[in-house]
Amino acid sequence: MLMNKIAFIGAGNMNSAIITGLVSNGFTPSDVMVSNPSPEKREKLADNYNVLHTASNIEAANFADTIVLGVKPYLIADVLKEISDQVDVENKCFISVAAGCSMATMEKALGKTCALIRTMPNTPSQIGLGVTGLYASDKVTDEQKAQADALMSSVGITKWLDKESDIDNIIAVSGSAPAYFFLFMEAMEHKAQSLGFTAEESRKLVQQTALGAAEMVVKNADLSIAQLRENVTSKGGTTAAALNTFVEGGIDTLVDNAMDAALHRAKEMAQSNV
Ligand SMILES: NC(=O)C1=CN([C@@H]2O[C@H](COP(=O)(O)OP(=O)(O)OC[C@H]3O[C@@H](n4cnc5c(N)ncnc54)[C@H](OP(=O)(O)O)[C@@H]3O)[C@@H](O)[C@H]2O)C=CC1
Numbered sequence: 443m444l445m446n447k448i449a450f451i452g453a454g455n456m457n458s459a460i461i462t463g464l465v466s467n468g469f470t471p472s473d474v475m476v477s478n479p480s481p482e483k484r485e486k487l488a489d490n491y492n493v494l495h496t497a498s499n500i501e502a503a504n505f506a507d508t509i510v511l512g513v514k515p516y517l518i519a520d521v522l523k524e525i526s527d528q529v530d531v532e533n534k535c536f537i538s539v540a541a542g543c544s545m546a547t548m549e550k551a552l553g554k555t556c557a558l559i560r561t562m563p564n565t566p567s568q569i570g571l572g573v574t575g576l577y578a579s580d581k582v583t584d585e586q587k588a589q590a591d592a593l594m595s596s597v598g599i600t601k602w603l604d605k606e607s608d609i610d611n612i613i614a615v616s617g618s619a620p621a622y623f624f625l626f627m628e629a630m631e632h633k634a635q636s637l638g639f640t641a642e643e644s645r646k647l648v649q650q651t652a653l654g655a656a657e658m659v660v661k662n663a664d665l666s667i668a669q670l671r672e673n674v675t676s677k678g679g680t681t682a683a684a685l686n687t688f689v690e691g692g693i694d695t696l697v698d699n700a701m702d703a704a705l706h707r708a709k710e711m712a713q714s715n716v
């Protein structure tokens with residue numbers, strides 16, 4: 443069901459993560475073309491994964507029927523205008539990974555009603571552990587939807603959304619969220635170092651603990667996350683002392699506010715990219 447050829451516009455973090463995951467998962471590299479104005483990042487992708495690369499978005503767009511837009515949100519409209527001016531876009535399917543750039547903005551930039559899919563992946567796609575929310579416009583055919591699903595499923599799990607506004611919710615829940623866990627791990631790493639562990643030891647201890655905790659959640663689907671937490675927490679013990687500190691520091695409110703901030707920022711960006 444996977445499409446024959448895919449173009450990636452932009453060779454930055456997110457598109458590179460998807461390309462890495464896609465090719466590592468067996469997709470034919472010569473069926474992938476990536477465009478980026480400066481050469482370094484696309485050359486690195488070509489060196490590592492044998493994908494085709496070009497400085498020209500037009501060449502990339504002509505190469506494939508499926509075009510993944512992985513530029514910064516404020517550049518999406520310019521890139522679509524550029525492509526629409528020079529490429530027969532009516533039979534293409536555009537898949538945007540951009541936060542804060544609406545379907546309406548994309549349609550206006552294209553000047554034509556095209557098949558458009560908004561997605562919100564995350565960087566663990568690079569190792570096949572991504573989460574992607576997807577929302578399709580009316581013009582998207584069932585086949586194009588299935589192809590987009592196959593593309594993103596090849597780098598992780600997918601969740602189709604009924605409303606475009608749910609893309610913003612997915613940003614808060616999974617798109618931005620790897621960074622929440624990285625921030626937490628960074629703070630633990632710093633503390634481990636201040637307790638006398640070397641930088642290398644600190645990283646190893648923290649990463650293995652995070653991995654172990656995540657795997658326990660995955661492998662114990664019958665247990666709630668709260669139960670797993672309780673299983674670590676002896677009454678009056680060390681874990682309880684640490685967790686109380688988080689609770690007294692307002693962790694629930696802090697997380698709630700942080701995710702609201704992501705959501706709010708996505709809406710703000712969508713307004714400024716109109
Ligand atoms: N990073 C993440 O975790 C996630 C990001 N996203 C979305 O992905 C998109 C890209 O973000 P991210 O990968 O982090 O950003 P990056 O800055 O890493 O990547 C953007 C890339 O676009 C290139 N570029 C700039 N102008 C053009 C152009 N006119 N045509 C083609 N390529 C161009 C840049 O090249 P150069 O550097 O040479 O200027 C850069 O390589 C954003 O819209 C973001 O919202 C979505 C989910 C998660």
Ligand SMILES: O=C(O)[C@@H]1CCC=N1
Nearest residue numbers: 540541613617618619
């Ligand atoms: O920070 C951002 O705006 C992008 C979208 C989700 C993750 N990174």
